[in-house]
Structure formats: structure tokens, C-alpha cells
Amino acid sequence: MNDQIKEQLSAFIDDELPREEAQLLVRRLAADPQLRAQAEKMWAVGRLMRGEYAALSASRDLRAQIMGAIDGDPTPVVEDRTTANDAEPNRWLKMLGGGAIAAAVAVLALNLLPQGTQPDGVDQLTATQTAVQAPQATVQTAEPVEYTVPRTVTDAGLVSADPELAAYFLRHSAGLPSLTPGSGRARMLSDTVSPGDPVKVIPASNPQVDDQ
Amino acid sequence: MNDVVRVPLTALLWLVSAAAVAQSSANELLASIAEALEQASYEGTLIRAADGEIVTMHVAHSAADGVVREKLVSMDGEGSEILRNGDELICLLPKRKVKLVDISLASSNAFASLPVVVDELGKFYDLEAQGTERIAGRVARKFFIRPRDAFRFGHRLWVDDETLLPLRMQLVNRRNIVEETRFVEVTIGVDLPASAFTSDIDSSEFRVIRAAPDSGDDPRSAQLQLANQRDSANVESWPPESSRGFRLHTTQSQRVTINGRSAQKLVFSDGIATVSVFITTQPAGEDDVGSKVSRMGAASSYQVRIGEQLLTVVGEVPVETLKMLAEHAAKQISARQQPVRGEPD
Numbered sequence: 059m060n061d062q063i064k065e066q067l068s069a070f071i072d073d074e075l076p077r078e079e080a081q082l083l084v085r086r087l088a089a090d091p092q093l094r095a096q097a098e099k100m101w102a103v104g105r106l107m108r109g110e111y112a113a114l115s116a117s118r119d120l121r122a123q124i125m126g127a128i129d130g131d132p133t134p135v136v137e138d139r140t141t142a143n144d145a146e147p148n149r150w151l152k153m154l155g156g157g158a159i160a161a162a163v164a165v166l167a168l169n170l171l172p173q174g175t176q177p178d179g180v181d182q183l184t185a186t187q188t189a190v191q192a193p194q195a196t197v198q199t200a201e202p203v204e205y206t207v208p209r210t211v212t213d214a215g216l217v218s219a220d221p222e223l224a225a226y227f228l229r230h231s232a233g234l235p236s237l238t239p240g241s242g243r244a245r246m247l248s249d250t251v252s253p254g255d256p257v258k259v260i261p262a263s264n265p266q267v268d269d270q
Numbered sequence: 271m272n273d274v275v276r277v278p279l280t281a282l283l284w285l286v287s288a289a290a291v292a293q294s295s296a297n298e299l300l301a302s303i304a305e306a307l308e309q310a311s312y313e314g315t316l317i318r319a320a321d322g323e324i325v326t327m328h329v330a331h332s333a334a335d336g337v338v339r340e341k342l343v344s345m346d347g348e349g350s351e352i353l354r355n356g357d358e359l360i361c362l363l364p365k366r367k368v369k370l371v372d373i374s375l376a377s378s379n380a381f382a383s384l385p386v387v388v389d390e391l392g393k394f395y396d397l398e399a400q401g402t403e404r405i406a407g408r409v410a411r412k413f414f415i416r417p418r419d420a421f422r423f424g425h426r427l428w429v430d431d432e433t434l435l436p437l438r439m440q441l442v443n444r445r446n447i448v449e450e451t452r453f454v455e456v457t458i459g460v461d462l463p464a465s466a467f468t469s470d471i472d473s474s475e476f477r478v479i480r481a482a483p484d485s486g487d488d489p490r491s492a493q494l495q496l497a498n499q500r501d502s503a504n505v506e507s508w509p510p511e512s513s514r515g516f517r518l519h520t521t522q523s524q525r526v527t528i529n530g531r532s533a534q535k536l537v538f539s540d541g542i543a544t545v546s547v548f549i550t551t552q553p554a555g556e557d558d559v560g561s562k563v564s565r566m567g568a569a570s571s572y573q574v575r576i577g578e579q580l581l582t583v584v585g586e587v588p589v590e591t592l593k594m595l596a597e598h599a600a601k602q603i604s605a606r607q608q609p610v611r612g613e614p615d
Contacts (some may be wrong), residue, residue, distance in 0.1 A: 223573070223582075227566040229535065230546040230584040 063093070299413075299434075300542075303427070306434040309333045313466065314406065314456030315345075320449040320567040330466040339467040351469055362471050369476040394418050394515045394540055403428060405437040406453040415542060421514045421591045422543045423448060433458050441568055441586055448586070449568035515540040516595060538585075538595055545585030545592065547599050552580040563589055576600045 066083055087093055311332040318325050326345040332338070340354040348365035361370040400412040410428035417424050428438035438452035516538040533550040561574040571584040572592035581599055583592040 223564050223571060224566065226546075226548055226571060226582045226584050227569055229548070230569060 302434045303429060303436055306430075307436065308338060310433055310435050310458060311460055311462055312435060312456055312458045313460050313462060315454045316451060317454055318449070318451045323567075330462055332462045332467070341467045343470075349471070351471060353467065353469055355467065362469060362473050362476065364471050367476045369473045369478045371478060394422060395542060402431065406456045408432070408437060408456070410437045419514070420444070420588060421594070422540060422587055425542065430458065443588070514591070514594060516545065516591070536599070543585065543587050545583060545587055545595055547595060548582040548584070549599065549603070550580045550582075551578050553578060572596050574600065576603050579603055
């Protein structure tokens with residue numbers, strides 16, 4: 059994904075993309091599964107950090123509703139996702155009407171769907187394809203500081219994936235308890251399901267690393 | 271946000287007026303949180319976000335009759351499960367039909383085992399009590415453990431007012447949230463049946479992989495004990511203080527198996543952040559680049575070669591901290607001119 063698309067997505071999610079561009083982007087999202095997945099992540103992270111749990115709870119009921127929505131009735135899902143923070147829905151959703159809402163629901167649904175939505179044959183612990191760049195989505199919190207979801211490694215800075223290093227990370231994580239800030243076993247578990255390369259190797263001199 | 275108060279970490283919890291937090295030190299707060307994590311019974315759905323990825327999980331946890339049981343199920347991806355029963359940890363990866371079994375992983379609790387020293391903590395962190403918020407429908411007291419320098423991350427904690435179970439956690443650097451874990455919904459104090467901790471996956475035909483193969487089926491074999499004794503002797507001669515407040519946690523020196531090689535694992539901590547240092551004997555390969563940095567979720571690693579010793583330092587801390595601890599370990603190895611040698615494959 060190039061920078062322009064990322065900026066468009068970010069503006070789209072932040073409800074700052076002009077109507078015409080938003081319409082074009084929605085069409086592109088409908089045709090590009092990878093882009094949809096990336097949009098969903100950026101959107102979901104933003105919602106998470108704003109405390110909008112409902113969209114991410116992935117309860118069985120929600121999954122069922124999403125599946126129903128994809129089959130033709132998106133309205134209940136959108137309503138169920140609405141929280142106090144969501145009282146004023148994004149402008150683009152209002153502007154673009156039902157079709158866009160369905161697309162947005164589909165975007166939301168993609169990574170909430172259980173096994174089967176991942177490409178077959180991808181061994182996530184040993185995958186060696188180029189890692190997907192982590193999104194940088196500006197989020198709103200009650201804190202005085204503006205936080206962003208951490209940008210980690212740029213494609214340019216990526217040297218290779220090194221699955222062997224995953225063993226070190228897992229050994230380290232295993233020594234931490236669940237649910238602490240280190241999230242020990244929770245991290246272990248999520249590392250087994252995250253798409254892309256488990257470990258991203260970057261040059262030691264890469265200044266972006268120091269931003270972590 | 272309401273009622274933000276900053277105090278030295280050594281002062282503290284008279285600011286936290288709830289009866290559940292009657293302790294008078296940060297140590298006791300952390301210990302109480304650790305106890306709640308280990309001893310409370312709870313069930314719920316939580317979300318972990320890091321590195322641009324989000325994973326939703328269901329967790330069930332109990333500590334009946336002195337045996338901790340836990341079941342963690344990913345609701346995304348292939349539906350992996352991690353089951354803990356006392357000291358045994360099983361990780362089921364259904365898509366790959368793999369069952370990982372390790373009895374050395376489960377009996378860890380970083381909070382409980384950390385070398386928490388209030389005075390030391392106070393040198394490197396401030397504690398801010400930041401009022402209350404509702405998390406997953408429960409009243410939570412919010413704390414910010416703010417680092418005083420750039421060698422460690424900050425921790426935001428939302429702790430259940432009644433039980434002290436953490437309901438939401440954030441690992442933050444100067445600008446960003448590095449990692450967040452939070453309950454979406456949770457029931458605390460629930461009496462969970464045994465069936466809550468059994469797998470829903472038929473793993474009868476899974477390939478079983480057991481950790482610690484260097485010591486056979488029993489990782490507490492004589493071979494491992496000898497290696498541990500030698501490691502402990504080496505570790506005891508290390509200066510306990512490295513720098514920037516990270517201390518060597520001697521009791522956690524242990525032998526682990528990494529990619530089929532035996533490694534010595536040392537744990538450093540500043541009382542909150544934990545860094546693992548793995549030392550293996552590994553001849554340099556053709557593609558050996560000397561040193562490299564990598565990332566996995568919120569954790570980073572720094573790997574550097576010292577002769578035949580390969581040092582891999584991993585932790586949820588800034589990379590500069592990893593480099594600092596790697597240099598510290600390298601100095602100790604070089605000074606002895608008798609490297610800590612790994613076991614043969």
C-alpha cells in the first residue's frame with residue numbers, strides 16, 4: 059500500500075475525505091480485499107482506542123449479525139455497533155447511504171470472521187512474505203497527548219522476516235502473566251493468529267526503531 | 271479524566287481510598303494485582319491491540335484448590351487455544367494441527383516474581399492516580415505508572431475497584447500506545463466448572479511438540495539441573511546492578527531450548543519492565559550480520575554476537591535499553607574469558 063492510499067484511508071476513517079474521493083475509495087475497497095483488511099484494522103484500532111468496544115467485541119451474536127448483514131441486511135449491525143461515542147456517525151457513512159454502509163460493514167466483518175477468512179496455506183509462524191506495514195491511525199483519547207497506533211517498520215526498512223526469532227519472543231512472553239501490561243500468554247496467543255510475518259527484522263541503525 | 275495527582279511512586283496509595291486498596295505502597299499494589307490475576311476466578315472477553323493488529327480472545331481463569339487453571343481462546347484466525355493446568359501449558363494450533371506442550375512456561379507470574387524494591391521503583395517511575403472510569407461495566411481505578419526516563423515504557427492500568435483485577439492495560443511510549451489489552455466484558459468471582467478449562471478442539475491427531483527436548487521428556491532431568499547449577503554460579507558472580515535500574519534477577523536464570531539449541535536465559539527487571547537475555551553458543555554463519563533489531567508486537571529484540579556467543583535480548587522496552595543490557599552482558603562474558611557455553615544440540 060502506498061502512502062497516498064494510506065493517507066486516503068486515514069482521512070476516510072477520520073471522516074475527512076472529500077465526498078468524491080470517499081466514493082472512489084469505497085469502490086476500491088469493494089474490489090481489493092487486502093485494502094479492506096487494512097482499512098478494517100485502522101478503523102478498528104481507532105475505535106478500540108476511543109473505547110468503542112462494541113465494534114470489536116466479536117461476540118457470537120455480533121458475528122451472526124455481521125453475517126446476516128453481508129447477506130443483505132446491514133442495518134442491525136450498524137445500529138448494534140453504535141455507542142455513545144458513535145451518536146454522530148461518520149459523515150461519509152451518512153453521505154454515501156446504504157451501499158457504503160454495507161461496504162463498511164463488510165470491511166468491519168472481514169477480520170471478525172472466524173477461520174476461513176484467512177488465505178489458505180498461509181503458515182503464520184513461518185510466513186516469509188513481506189510484512190504488512192502497520193497502520194498509523196490518529197486516535198482520540200481523553201488524554202492530553204495525542205496518541206497514534208505505533209508505526210513500526212516501513213517496507214523500506216524491512217530486511218527480511220526471521221521466523222527463528224519468534225522462538226525468542228515466545229520464550230520471553232511465556233514468562234509473563236496474562237492480562238498484565240506485558241500480556242504474556244495473551245501475546246503468545248495473538249502472535250499465533252496475527253497475519254503477516256511474526257518477526258520483523260530491521261537494521262539496527264534504523265531510527266524508526268527508537269521511536270517505539 | 272478527573273483528579274490527576276502525581277506523586278513519587280514511593281509515596282502513594284493513601285490517594286486510593288477504596289477499601290480494596292488499603293495497602294500503603296506501590297509494591298503492595300503490584301503484589302495485589304498479581305494476586306488478583308493469579309487467584310481470582312474470572313471469565314470474559316478481552317481485546318489485545320499491538321503493532322496495528324487486534325485479536326479478540328475469551329479467557330477463563332480459576333485457582334481452585336491451589337491449582338491455577340486457565341483457558342485462553344482466540345476468537346480470530348485459526349481459533350488457537352492456550353490451556354494452563356497448574357504447571358502445564360498447552361497451546362493448540364488447529365490450522366497447523368500442532369499441539370505444543372511445555373511445563374516450564376506456565377508457572378510464571380512476572381508481577382509476583384519481580385524484584386520489586388520500592389526505593390528503586392521510585393527512582394524510575396512516578397505513580398499517578400487518575401480517578402475512576404468504567405471498564406466493561408465495572409468501576410475501575412486508573413493509574414499511570416509514568417517512567418522518568420526514556421529507558422522504559424509507561425503503563426496505564428485500570429484496576430477493578432472491588433477485586434484489583436486489571437481490566438485494561440496500556441503500554442505507552444512518549445507518544446504512542448504500544449500495546450493495549452482490555453476486557454470487553456468480564457465476570458469476576460464466578461464459579462467456573464471444569465468444562466470451562468477443557469479444549470473444544472479435537473487434538474487427537476495433532477502433532478505434539480514438547481519444549482525442552484534437550485533434557486528429554488523431563489526438563490528437570492539431571493542434565494538440566496547441572497546446567498542450571500553452572501549457570502547459577504556464573505550469574506551469582508555478575509554484578510547485580512547493570513545500569514538505569516535494571517537488575518539481574520538471579521533466581522530466574524534458567525536453561526531453555528531455542529530452535530533446538532540450549533540457551534541460558536537471564537531476566538533483568540527494573541521492578542516493572544522485564545527483559546530476557548538469551549545466551550547461546552552458536553558459530554557464526556555466512557549470513558551473520560553482527561547485530562540486528564527486530565520487532566514482534568510490543569516487544570523488541572536486539573541480537574549481537576560476542577565471539578561464539580549469540581546474545582538475544584528481548585523485552586517490552588525501548589531498543590536502547592536492549593542494547594544497553596546486551597552491552598552489559600557482553601562485558602560480563604568478555605571479562606571472564608570463559609563464556610557461558612550452551613549445551614550441545
